[in-house]
Amino acid sequence: MVTLSGKGLTRRALLAAACAAAGGALPAFAAQGMRLAAVDWAMAETAMALGHAPVALAELIAFRDAAVAQPPRATVDLGLRGAPNLEALSLVAPDLILSSSYYSAIEPRLARIAPVFTRALYVPGEPAFPKVMALLGDLAGRLGDAAAGTRVQAAAAAEFAMLAGRATPHAGRACLLFELGDSRHIRIFGTDSLFGGALEAMGMRNAWAGGTRFAFAAPIPLERLAEYPEARLVVAGAIPVQVERALRSAALWNSLPPVRAGRVHRLPELRPFAGIPSALRFGHELVAALEGRG
Template sequence: MSALPSHPTRRACLAAAVLSVAAGWPRSAVAAPPLRIAAIDWAMAETTLMLGAAPVAIAELIAFRRSAPLPVAPGTIDLGLRGGPSLETLALAAPDLILSSQYYGFLEPQLTRIATVFSRPVFVPGAPPLPKLFAALRDLAAQIGTPEVAHRAEARARAEFAALARRLPAGAAPCLILEIGDARHVRLFGSDSLFHGALTELGLVNAWDQASRFSFAAPVPLETLADFPEARLVITSAIPAQIARDIARSALWSALPAVRAGRVTRLGEINGFGGLPSALRFARVLTAALEAA
């Protein structure tokens, strides 16, 4: 005799719903199974977690777990690289919905053969992403049938930003938000970055008034930081041990005004291309660091 399935199938749930209506039971008495969601894009994966939904599969899962501000359910499937996910693994995960973004548009013809694709362009050069993330939160909640959850999550996020802003003193130094690439190069986050949006919510000023450069390399020479003598350096990346040693021995780094004045804050690794949970995590950690400075 074959074993009974441990979870009801969609067909079984539909049959139960039909029987319940026929028997005169309320339709709400039989809950539909949750949608199976797979995420290629990390910002959309965070958005799903913020809605209280657990993706069944996420691309680059190990790295995502390391940087994600919200816990990922045990048993989540790793889809491989975001830019080249395993389509076979994705199909075996049997998703109802695949979360993507414009970065992976070249995959969309293949993805749509597996399931419906939900894609939103969040990180666009020259455009602030935070409003787009709030909109994506509402849109995704509508897609999966939980709009009220999005309303509550958005209200909590805005309230937390406001509460954190009240903890900060007026007149704080402007911030340069950066990732360390190597001992001579950094990535700076401008007005079209997630971190800029969080700074604005906190009432802080971003000293870097240029756009971010959305590239894999850190494109800004270290000496550029000397052009902002009053700024606080806020580092949002992990620094490999060898690079940390190189920086410690760097005369250029030691000569930077912010370094000489002790205005350097290391926040640890925070995903600058994440969702609202990453923006909130950045705001929390930065607020605590500035209070302790």
């Protein structure tokens, strides 16, 4: 049985009491350093790369599906990113909430629970890669661990340099990066995308000179691929079975020069609006595909 006097009751004590009442215990990782809660996945991934895993994360199950590194088992699920469970968020008693401009509408409610650290990482027309790389240093500084930011930034730069070396034999041909929405539509990753920035960091070129359409639907008609007969086609993410079946017999798709020449490379499910760990995973998967090991 847990009893509380009510005097000097802190958020951490409340959480410990709630965990004890539920038959559990306060997670060990939650008792060390600054307690973080994340509603934004790029922020969560960055915090984990710095060695400061959030104690709570929005849409935790979906995050785990394609995570570069898995959150601790005791991580609390906060529900939807755009509408997190504020009661659960209060119970985990965060010292800092990690958010982004995607969730600016709910920031006032978040700020009533704990200070909010937020950045505008993905903005149409603005290169995202430098912002995501800079986030490593910015967040590390906010967490009082500037050395971690410097260390992880240096390691990431070195890894991209290594990938660039491996990609050199393939760098003469530009890539078109996209997801397949259905058999007639794609979503292109442009110069303002995480993947587009990672491609440049590897010394390769993005055939699509424009920006990314920041939408959940795939808004570009498949016919646009015919404008790039010399490009490599890089398909990110799993292709639905019905789309795969339709493409096999689609005259337009099969008439594309890159398809006829076998210059189509498929990558696994990746996070296009995440942090540097996902950018590095994209780089490794792309190089492996180019080397014929994908």
